[in-house]
Amino acid sequence: MVSWMISRAVVLVFGMLYPAYYSYKAVKTKNVKECVRWMMYWIVFALYTVIETVAGQTVAWFPLYYELKIAFVIWLLSPYTKGASLIYRKFLHPLLSSKEREIDDYIVQAKERGYETMVNFGRQGLNLAGTAAVTAAWWWLTSIIPALWEAEAGGSPEVRSLRPAWPTW
Numbered sequence: 001m002v003s004w005m006i007s008r009a010v011v012l013v014f015g016m017l018y019p020a021y022y023s024y025k026a027v028k029t030k031n032v033k034e035c036v037r038w039m040m041y042w043i044v045f046a047l048y049t050v051i052e053t054v055a056g057q058t059v060a061w062f063p064l065y066y067e068l069k070i071a072f073v074i075w076l077l078s079p080y081t082k083g084a085s086l087i088y089r090k091f092l093h094p095l096l097s098s099k100e101r102e103i104d105d106y107i108v109q110a111k112e113r114g115y116e117t118m119v120n121f122g123r124q125g126l127n128l129a130g131t132a133a134v135t136a137a138w139w140w141l142t143s144i145i146p147a148l149w150e151a152e153a154g155g156s157p158e159v160r161s162l163r164p165a166w167p168t169w
Contacts, residue, residue, distance in 0.1 A: 003066035
């Protein structure tokens with residue numbers, strides 16, 4: 001439990017906050033070399049986060065898992081080891097370059113399907129809202145209007161307005 005808390009704190013501070021601040025500094029100073037360095041880091045860190053999220057619970061029981069996780073994040077970040085740059089240049093860049101067209105096509109398809117799905121949900125929501133409005137108007141018309149007619153004819157609207165205007169079985 002303590003290892004988990006320490007690893008979580010280290011990953012948040014050294015894996016996210018520190019790189020975020022130095023990414024900000026690189027953008028602010030318009031230093032292209034530093035921007036490229038931090039972009040490579042964020043790409044590798046995103047992949048690490050996905051893998052760790054998916055596989056984290058199945059491998060968390062390994063001895064020294066959290067300690068190795070801390071060491072890995074520091075290795076990625078260190079300017080001496082250049083871990084993120086090494087992983088990016090040796091593995092990710094070649095892999096992404098070879099699959100780039102397929103990934104782009106998949107993203108386009110996902111966007112189109114997502115748009116179509118949102119349009120369908122919106123259409124269904126509007127149909128549901130319209131049905132609810134018509135039902136409420138119908139209920140109002142069939143229960144209130146007869147009571148008003150009766151009141152005009154000299155009857156008591158209080159008595160009839162509590163009963164439906166049609167027979168109920």
